[in-house]
Amino acid sequence: MNGSNQNATRHPLLRKVDSIALFELSSEERGALEALPMQVAQFEAYQDIVREGDRPGRSFALLSGIASTYKTTRGGKRQVMSYYVPGDVPDFQSLHLQTLDISIAAISPCRVGFVQHEAVRALLRAHPRLGEVFWRATLIDAAVVREWMLNTGRRDAYARMAHLVCELVTRLDAVGLAPELSCDWPMTQPELADALGITPVHVNRTIRDLKAAGLLSLRSRRLTVHDWAGLASAADFDPTYLHLGQ
Amino acid sequence: MNGSNQNATRHPLLRKVDSIALFELSSEERGALEALPMQVAQFEAYQDIVREGDRPGRSFALLSGIASTYKTTRGGKRQVMSYYVPGDVPDFQSLHLQTLDISIAAISPCRVGFVQHEAVRALLRAHPRLGEVFWRATLIDAAVVREWMLNTGRRDAYARMAHLVCELVTRLDAVGLAPELSCDWPMTQPELADALGITPVHVNRTIRDLKAAGLLSLRSRRLTVHDWAGLASAADFDPTYLHLGQ
């Protein structure tokens, strides 16, 4: 836990790349990244930003708000795969996978910056090392999904919920949005149900139990962790898979 | 379903790249791929090929046999994330994610070909288009895990099992290993339990039900699908996510 709000004003892509790259960026690379033309748009909560089956010609960076990726069965059941925090580039995969296998929705009101694939390709041709960084970013996203998979497959509802809280608070803190282990929590209980693979009713029971155990509090879309060690232990949480610090 | 055994003799990496690339490979690219130095090794069933926490300096292609990636909770529970068939490169991610977040085990006896990361990096520097193809390969792997996530999160045991069968038979057929919808099936029931997020006992009940419905038969490590349409329908299976045909 060491938030770094001093980064908040930097170019979001630059901050992201800096946190992921295994080497020091050259000033040319920095300049090229900052010069990437970006078209800003606003989405309301619950709105889809892109949809399964789309063949987008652009990717987007999340500038503010929280977004989620999800898939649905033909029967209409929804499974949320991961959440995204400001600075993330949720659909970078569309650069090389033309038709999207997921939808991405705004959870809270979101500002996003669209970047044309063509511009990204030109950037990567000019600066091949950035390609490795972006590749790495998509690999980290995949690692997060794998951890979620372990979560839904092999942990009970209580540990699952605790794990989700641990991950999101950790990631929000990494971009300065969870000072004092406290953060905005825009997800409704039906929304969380889709992320955990359980029902809204059971989400409610689980949160009630987490509160009763003194691990956290959650009221009017605001979450605070009171006992990080206890929560992490209940969650079996090990943040290595997030590949945050270097 | 259209197997292509005539490919069986080609260089495995070349076959894989061909099936994934969105463009026609140049003969230089083909030559460079085939010239990639590869160290062949043999693994017994149940043996780990690489382990969570490893920092390998090489990746490997699966030449024969079936392998699986899995993660474990601290409590020792295991979750299988995906299976790999001949031609796949299961741990390509290690090229840019130094420490592995997963283990990869041989399910049946496996022949694998190790390739040094340094050699891959040199290859990609010389032929940047191949980098896009490899990147794309890791993105497809991620898409498969997402589909599994939808599977374990939002489908019941019966559909989950059916879905797993559909996926594996489809992928095996794509490399010519499931003619007539019939294939080797080395996975034990405890093994399948870890893949589906249920118990071995329930795997048994589920297979019994699938047999009773006339969808498939499975004896002495050999599986045959009798009613593909029925199985795919029970599974809610749509192979788009596998990104096979172009």
Next chain:
DNA sequence: CGAGCAATTGACCGGCGTCAATGGGCGTGG
């Protein structure tokens, strides 16, 4: 101020887990 959805809780149910026992396949050693 009413509509609509989220939150909360109780009662009840069912899919899947747990426990336990039996049978089968296969490798190893006598």
Next chain:
DNA sequence: CCACGCCCATTGACGCCGGTCAATTGCTCG
């Protein structure tokens, strides 16, 4: 070539976590 042991396969009995149904109480927003 048979006996033993080990693990997988199979099945029944029973229990519990989480699902389903339903009612009530907030919030939030038009």
